Amino acid sequence: MDSSFFDKKLYGTTFSEPHFKELGLDWKQCLDYMQTALPAEFSFLRVGAYWSQIQPTADTYVWDTLDAVIDAIEQKGRYSILLSVGMKAPRYPEYYIPAWAMPVPTPGMNSEISLDPTLRIRVLDFIGKTVDRYRGRDIIKAWQVENEPMDRAGDAKWFIGADFVAEEAARVRSQDSRPLVINCWCEDQTLSSYPWGLDGDYAVRNALAIADVLALDIYPTVNGSQLDYTNRCQVLPRAYLRRAIDVGKHAMVGESQAEPWGPEAPTPADIRWLNDQHIGQGYHAVLLWGLEWWYSLAVKQNLTIMDHIVWETERFAALSRIAPEWTTSYATNLTQHQGKLYLTVIGNENAIWLFSSPDDGQTWNLGQVPQTGWVTGSPVGMTSHNGRLYMTIVGNNQEAWLLSSTDEGRSWNTTQVEGNWQTGYQMNMASLNGVLYLTLVGNTRNEAYLLTSNDNGASFNASQILGDWQTQQPLGIAAHNGNIYITLVGLDSAIWLIKYVIANQTYYPIQVYGNENWQTQFPVGITSHDGALFLAVTGQQRSEVLLLSTTDDGAHWDLDSGFFNTWTTQNSIALANFVDASNQQHLHLSLVGSTEGEIYLCTKNPRIQAAAFRLNK
Numbered sequence: 001m002d003s004s005f006f007d008k009k010l011y012g013t014t015f016s017e018p019h020f021k022e023l024g025l026d027w028k029q030c031l032d033y034m035q036t037a038l039p040a041e042f043s044f045l046r047v048g049a050y051w052s053q054i055q056p057t058a059d060t061y062v063w064d065t066l067d068a069v070i071d072a073i074e075q076k077g078r079y080s081i082l083l084s085v086g087m088k089a090p091r092y093p094e095y096y097i098p099a100w101a102m103p104v105p106t107p108g109m110n111s112e113i114s115l116d117p118t119l120r121i122r123v124l125d126f127i128g129k130t131v132d133r134y135r136g137r138d139i140i141k142a143w144q145v146e147n148e149p150m151d152r153a154g155d156a157k158w159f160i161g162a163d164f165v166a167e168e169a170a171r172v173r174s175q176d177s178r179p180l181v182i183n184c185w186c187e188d189q190t191l192s193s194y195p196w197g198l199d200g201d202y203a204v205r206n207a208l209a210i211a212d213v214l215a216l217d218i219y220p221t222v223n224g225s226q227l228d229y230t231n232r233c234q235v236l237p238r239a240y241l242r243r244a245i246d247v248g249k250h251a252m253v254g255e256s257q258a259e260p261w262g263p264e265a266p267t268p269a270d271i272r273w274l275n276d277q278h279i280g281q282g283y284h285a286v287l288l289w290g291l292e293w294w295y296s297l298a299v300k301q302n303l304t305i306m307d308h309i310v311w312e313t314e315r316f317a318a319l320s321r322i323a324p325e326w327t328t329s330y331a332t333n334l335t336q337h338q339g340k341l342y343l344t345v346i347g348n349e350n351a352i353w354l355f356s357s358p359d360d361g362q363t364w365n366l367g368q369v370p371q372t373g374w375v376t377g378s379p380v381g382m383t384s385h386n387g388r389l390y391m392t393i394v395g396n397n398q399e400a401w402l403l404s405s406t407d408e409g410r411s412w413n414t415t416q417v418e419g420n421w422q423t424g425y426q427m428n429m430a431s432l433n434g435v436l437y438l439t440l441v442g443n444t445r446n447e448a449y450l451l452t453s454n455d456n457g458a459s460f461n462a463s464q465i466l467g468d469w470q471t472q473q474p475l476g477i478a479a480h481n482g483n484i485y486i487t488l489v490g491l492d493s494a495i496w497l498i499k500y501v502i503a504n505q506t507y508y509p510i511q512v513y514g515n516e517n518w519q520t521q522f523p524v525g526i527t528s529h530d531g532a533l534f535l536a537v538t539g540q541q542r543s544e545v546l547l548l549s550t551t552d553d554g555a556h557w558d559l560d561s562g563f564f565n566t567w568t569t570q571n572s573i574a575l576a577n578f579v580d581a582s583n584q585q586h587l588h589l590s591l592v593g594s595t596e597g598e599i600y601l602c603t604k605n606p607r608i609q610a611a612a613f614r615l616n617k
Contacts, residue, residue: 003179003212005141006250008362010080010285011316012044014255016091017069018053019292030295031072037298037306041317045073046082046144046254046287048089049130051123052096063133074139081139082181082287085130086146086168087113087123087160090255094147094154110157114164123164124171135176144181144254145169145210148217150203151185162206169210182207183215183254186240187232204240214244215254217289220274224262233274238281241324252285253278258309259290268308275312280598282324286316315563318604320361322590327597330379331426331523331571332590334601336578337384340408343590344382344391345599350375352393354409360578360586361601370403370412378426379474379572381438385431386456392417392427398443400427402457417451418459425474426523432479432502439475439486446470448488450477450500465498466507473523474572476535480528487524493540495524497533497554510554518546527575529587529605536573536589543568543594547607562606568594578603 020027034042047069055061073079089096095113101123103116114120134140145168149160169180184203207214216237220229237253244251256278258271271288278286288309298306322343330346343355343364352369368374369391381392391403391412400417417427417438425441438451438460448465465475465486476487484500488509495512512518518537525536533554537546545564548557561567571592578586587605592598 001173001177001179001212003142003250005080006179006213006252006285008284008359009041009317009320010044010252011288011313012042012046012079012286013288013291014046014048014090015069015073015291016048017065018048018050019091023292023296025292025296025299027069028072030291031076033295033298034291035076035078037310039310039313039317040078042309042313043078043080044082044285044287045079046084046090047073048084048091048096048147050089050096051087051101051126052098054130055098055101055126057098058100061129070134070137070139074137079139080141081137082142082144083130083134083140084144084147085127085172086149087119087126088147088149088153090147092154095158107156107158110152112161113158114160120164120167124167127168127171128175131172131175135178140178142179142181142213143172143176144183144215145172146182148183148185148203150182150206151189153185162202162210165206166210179212179250180210181213181215181252181254182211183217186216186218186236187228188236204243208244208247208249211249213250213252214240215252215287216240217255218253218274218278219255219257219261219289220270221257221261221264221266224264233277234281237277237283241281241283245325250285251283252287253283254287255289256286257290258288258305259293268304268311271305271308271312272315275316279316279319279321279600280593280595282321282598284320288312314604315606318602318606319563320601320603321593322355322361322599322601323364323366324598326599328592328599329597331574331592332599333380333382333428333574334576334588334590335382335384335389336576336588337389338387338408339581341578341588342382342389342409343599343601344369344380346376346379350377352376352380354391356409360580361603367409369409370414378424381426381428383429383431383436385429385436386434388456390429390436390457392429392438394423394426398422398424400440402438404457415457417457419462421451428475428477430477430479430484432482432484437477437479437484439477441471441474446472448475448486450484450486463505465500466509469509473521476524476526478526478528478533478575480533485526485528485533487526487535489520489522489524493519493521495520495535495537497535497550499553512548512554512557514548514557514559518548523572525573525575525589527577527587529575529577530585534575534587536575536591538569538572543570545569545573545591547589560607563602564606567591570594 188200190200333344341357345353378394389405393401400421436453440449451460473489486498488496499508519540522538535548573591576588589602
């Protein structure tokens with residue numbers, strides 16, 4: 001079984017044909033609408049095989065509707081499907097057992113309905129026929145075994161026992177090798193099953209034992225109440241993801257509430273808050289709950305929610321938490337080298353780690369740098385130069401180390417920066433026209449230096465930046481339009497952009513300000529992207545994330561935090577320009593979250609994606 005499909009970012013919704021019918025909506029028209037109304041990244045749909053619809057009598061199978069739904073989705077050319085099979089399926093009334101298959105007598109309230117032996121045989125037969133019919137469809141990437149099987153649901157509050165769920169999973173596996181998903185209501189079951197008594201971990205524990213992928217159904221509001229929402233939306237999802245990782249399984253969000261459950265409808269702010277929880281916890285696959293409701297509003301020309309789903313799709317596609325089990329107290333750094341994305345992380349006990357990704361942040365390989373025993377108390381600088389990957393490390397005695405690798409970080413050549421330089425601050429680098437540039441803050445008076453090397457770091461020439469300028473923050477550096485640009489935070493927290501004109505070896509300082517004088521107590525990230533110069537600033541007042549850009553050497557600045565509006569960080573923010581295989585440029589950003597030191601990566605310009613989509617729509 002290969003569950004690597006769930007390694008990549010997946011965002012979408014449940015697509016329930018019976019619920020469209022219940023609301024008087026045309027599911028085909030909705031599918032057409034989605035093709036133009038939602039971004040291409042909205043590409044993962046959960047579809048149910050509704051037993052009572054497909055097998056109305058013991059000897060009759062009517063596959064027409066499910067065939068039509070899968071065919072229509074496939075014809076759109078953008079979707080993958082998670083197909084739910086069994087006696088339970090998404091949407092009320094939860095259980096879709098045909099009348100002829102219902103146990104006699106009908107099980108009472110709170111029953112374990114799967115104890116009926118005849119029902120078990122009939123369900124397994126239905127699952128077998130469903131898998132046999134659709135296992136040849138490449139669009140189906142995984143099977144969901146039942147829907148919240150081990151949670152009490154429906155008017156009679158039945159549940160399906162874990163022993164039978166395991167039998168159902170075995171039946172699917174005997175016919176197909178695609179991964180199995182089991183979803184669970186995300187709540188302590190001592191609450192959700194009250195007063196009928198299941199232990200608090202029953203569903204999740206058994207789902208992790210049986211399935212390849214644990215899916216959590218996460219709702220802040222239940223029947224109009226937000227009682228225990230912190231546990232449902234924050235504490236348990238984080239804990240369950242870690243448990244899945246620990247046993248080598250995947251975890252996803254099977255239902256993320258984006259429609260009303262009670263008198264109050266969720267607002268865009270509510271949907272964004274929950275999406276932020278998923279991103280911050282490290283979930284890479286999320287299915288929103290509520291497509292039919294959004295579409296019903298759109299039909300009435302109320303586009304508030306649908307437009308916000310566009311925005312959230314773009315945000316989720318661009319933002320990832322890297323390695324959810326990792327946290328750090330230090331700023332990260334990132335660069336592109338020979339088509340791969342590289343990220344530096346200071347781990348436990350100040351060990352230095354290099355993360356590398358061959359697929360622009362979808363998956364990561366980890367290695368310690370340069371060998372066991374190296375530690376640092378400062379963030380690590382990094383760049384790609386003349387076919388080599390370079391790092392700068394501040395040693396235990398503040399010595400300045402330069403490392404280079406010709407084999408993608410598997411081995412390193414380690415030397416001290418010529419001249420026995422010492423510094424207590426991160427050193428950063430840039431490469432331009434075969435010359436390696438390195439910024440360094442001196443130990444004597446916090447003076448600012450630019451070092452240049454024409455021989456791949458074997459020797460350096462040094463010049464002091466603007467004579468007596470001083471700083472207590474590392475200097476950022478980037479190559480842009482044939483010159484070198486440096487960011488410097490003054491002793492008064494003012495932000496300066498310094499242009500170093502290579503032709504005459506002269507520095508030109510420009511204070512960075514707009515409607516207000518921006519200040520910071522953190523280093524400022526910098527990169528060149530798509531003809532503009534970008535700065536990433538951690539704000540002084542609220543530790544907010546500020547993204548600035550200029551196309552005229554700092555005479556005018558555009559400020560827009562985009563996806564990161566309301567986010568905070570207690571570290572500097574790294575920027576890099578990434579060029580993909582089709583030669584398209586993408587602005588990349590990495591930052592450390594302020595909740596627990598979580599590591600985030602943004603793989604698109606956070607300011608323009610959703611707005612550009614609306615303009616092109």
